[in-house]
Amino acid sequence: MTTCNCAPIPHLPWQPRPAGDVHDAPLWRYEGNPIIGRNPAPGIARIFNSAVWPWQDGFVAVLRGEKVNGVPEIFLGHSKDGLNWQVDHDPIPFVDEEGRSFMPRYAYDPRLVRVEETYYIIWCQDFYGASIGMAKTEDFETFVRLENPFIPYNRNAVLFPRRVNGNYLLLSRPSDSGHTPFGDIFLSESPDMVYWGKHRHVMARGSVWWESVKIGAGAAPIETDEGWLLFYHGASSTCSGLVYSIGGAVLDRENPSVVRYRCENFLLTPETEYEERGFVANVCFPCAALCDGATGRIALYYGAADSVVGVAFTTVEEIVAYIKAHSVLTEQDREIGRR
Numbered sequence: 001m002t003t004c005n006c007a008p009i010p011h012l013p014w015q016p017r018p019a020g021d022v023h024d025a026p027l028w029r030y031e032g033n034p035i036i037g038r039n040p041a042p043g044i045a046r047i048f049n050s051a052v053w054p055w056q057d058g059f060v061a062v063l064r065g066e067k068v069n070g071v072p073e074i075f076l077g078h079s080k081d082g083l084n085w086q087v088d089h090d091p092i093p094f095v096d097e098e099g100r101s102f103m104p105r106y107a108y109d110p111r112l113v114r115v116e117e118t119y120y121i122i123w124c125q126d127f128y129g130a131s132i133g134m135a136k137t138e139d140f141e142t143f144v145r146l147e148n149p150f151i152p153y154n155r156n157a158v159l160f161p162r163r164v165n166g167n168y169l170l171l172s173r174p175s176d177s178g179h180t181p182f183g184d185i186f187l188s189e190s191p192d193m194v195y196w197g198k199h200r201h202v203m204a205r206g207s208v209w210w211e212s213v214k215i216g217a218g219a220a221p222i223e224t225d226e227g228w229l230l231f232y233h234g235a236s237s238t239c240s241g242l243v244y245s246i247g248g249a250v251l252d253r254e255n256p257s258v259v260r261y262r263c264e265n266f267l268l269t270p271e272t273e274y275e276e277r278g279f280v281a282n283v284c285f286p287c288a289a290l291c292d293g294a295t296g297r298i299a300l301y302y303g304a305a306d307s308v309v310g311v312a313f314t315t316v317e318e319i320v321a322y323i324k325a326h327s328v329l330t331e332q333d334r335e336i337g338r339r
């Protein structure tokens, strides 16, 4: 039995797997999806690829809000149950170290992770080209920008929820300036969240069709006794554009650039109306996975069709067992990722 190292989240949203569910992978959609629909607040046309974390007696979210002028910004959301959300009407007011307003020109695909007593928000933004932006907060009132960790072009940065061997760990996906037709996941280390190095290759885009164009880390990894459970996205090319599915892997606990298990099957692929139809069709894009340490239940938050937010459920035990049972590793997965 696989166990996790997560704190209890007694109020984690949950729905059991529906009887008669015919999906191969044990990851099932919330029946009330989408949980955030279109036009959720004045001036915001769509909220999708967004991340959630427990906060006080409820949850807080960093939301990718596409404004009615088309510019994406990050908005804060609050929820008691993780399913019904109040969305702030103004973007998060980021400041610099001196407290002066320091807003990104655009910001999208945010992730949210607590490490020790600090909450970090990590997103993609303009840095003379698409790259990674970061900020920290301790109270969800003051949000202080950190130095950008990488030069362009880079996207899909995901922080680990604890230091490993004394260093912060950040996954990212080096890219180009457009709709990047390639992409592998890399790992970088930092002693202070400012200087990043010891870069390692983690996983290449896959040899199977659903992740053959590019992959990118999705949710902050969940620590289990088998290793770090990582939900990621994989894109494949079709006659009508890219299709984004959700995949799963388990990374080595002490050396996370080594992949221990990697599922050759997708865990979830667009098939509902709200995933197949929208601003960008056929997208399931995971950004957060919350795990209740008491039960091993997981709530996975994902953007659907670049239009709305959905939730899916699984358990640590079931999903790790499925990933292990269908694991196919390449030489690049197994190696430490240094050349």
Ligand code: BMA
Pocket (backbone or CB within 6 Å): 049, 108, 109, 179, 244, 280, 283, 285, 303, 306
């Ligand atoms: C990627 C990112 C995501 C988006 C996806 C599908 O390149 O921009 O934000 O969900 O494309 O459009």
